[in-house]
Amino acid sequence: MKVLTYIKEKAGEFTSNFNHFYLIPLFGFICWYTLFLALVGIWCVRGNQSYVAYDEFVKPLPLERIGAIEVPVFFCIFIFIHAIIFCISMYLEFYHRKIGKLIKFAKPHLQTRLAYASLVFGFIAQCFFVIQAVRSTVLIKQRKRAETHYAIFLAVFAILVLVSLALNFVNYYIMGQYYRQYVNGERWNKFTNSFLLKVIWLIVTIVLAVTTCVFYVTGKAKPSRILEWAFHFWYGLLLAFWTYDLYPITELKALREKANGTHEESTTRKLINKMSWSHHKTFTGVRESVIEVSSNLEIGSSSSSPDSPGIDYMANYPGIHH
Structure with missing residues (x-):
């Protein structure tokens, strides 16, 4: 009991001075790039194989195929962790703005609706992400092709997650404009800076996703897979932005x-x-x-x-x- 009391007291001291919610997206950021680098490293260590036994003849392989073939359990666990952290990070920001732990919404009714819609789209998107990862892993281990289902699930995931993030980013634009006009007069306040960074990230993400799909549909496998690697690397930066949003600098x-x-x-x-x-x-x-x-x-x-x-x-x- 004394140990529990001591831990509780220390936890209270740790969280009483400032917010530590940024640790959750930071953990997700570390997990995402751990998975990314691990899959690339495994593929390189195994000799840059094309996995002919799985009907894969073009190099490099999609990261999802490498994970499903080489380390299926590790791959699925990390995908599941990412999905949970994505949803929790979005919800934490909304909840703590609602209770006043973070700066409250400038336009509560509009921004609350945007936040709810963003959460719903984000949750559904992550469900598709997990389902396609698990289903694809099962099919690949059974030596079955999963291209059609993989493309459909991944496309639905991409569309939903981009809609979710766009709604989330709009909230930051509203906050940035409000505080510029009525509070501190700063054009480049933290909300505005965050919004601009995310818009740039979103544009690049859309360009990468569309270009990858175009190459894939036209049968240009190699450039499609190279861009798929770039897409996964770029996507992880989102968690860095959320860490920045929640980090208590001031x-x-x-x-x-x-x-x-x-x-x-x-x-x-x-x-x-x-x-x-x-x-x-x-x-x-x-x-x-x-x-x-x-x-x-x-x-x-x-x-x-x-x-x-x-x-x-x-x-x-x-x-x-x-």
Whole structure:
């Protein structure tokens, strides 16, 4: 019991100062590239085979075929882990914005609907991803061709996951524009930066996916498979973006400033000084409420800022968020 109590206390200390949700997509990022590099390494160590026994005559092989032939259990486990982490990462961001652990949505009704739709599409997409991986592995081990089913399931997965991510990215655009106009005035705040990075990632992903499919359909197996490798490598960067989204940069900076005795002005008061009162005058009593927040909060009581994940300063004054 003492051990459990000690662990609970330490866990509380670990999570009380700032958020650690970023560790989940970071773990997924590590798992994805571990799988990618492991499959490439296994194929190279085995002599860059073409696996004639499995009717594979063109090199390089698709990563999915390498995994299904060489390490089927390892391959399926990592695909399942990725699917779980993908869904959890998307849900965690939504849930913690909802409860105020992260900056709340600027337009709650619209953004909540976008988040729900993104979660549904993402969950269904990952189900297709897992099903196609397991089914393809079974067929390949039975020495049966799985090209048709593989292409269909992978295409459905790609379409659904791109729709899911597009909806998720729109939420970041809305947040970035809101905080630029009404809160901190920064054009390149964290939400906007994240949105632009993700849009670039999404465009490149679509180009890779479409080009791979075109080569595949036209019978150009070698360039199709090379691009398939590039697609899998590029896809993993998504988890790096989610790690960036959830990493408490400003909270850590504020904690260091507090420890060094250099935190001269509370983050909340800085926020208030930057706010446009012309925007907030449309809400009855907002000015007085914000002044009250400023006077009541002590330095260090909250270490987040509006352009990065953290505690929502105005959680008790919902008018500001709409």
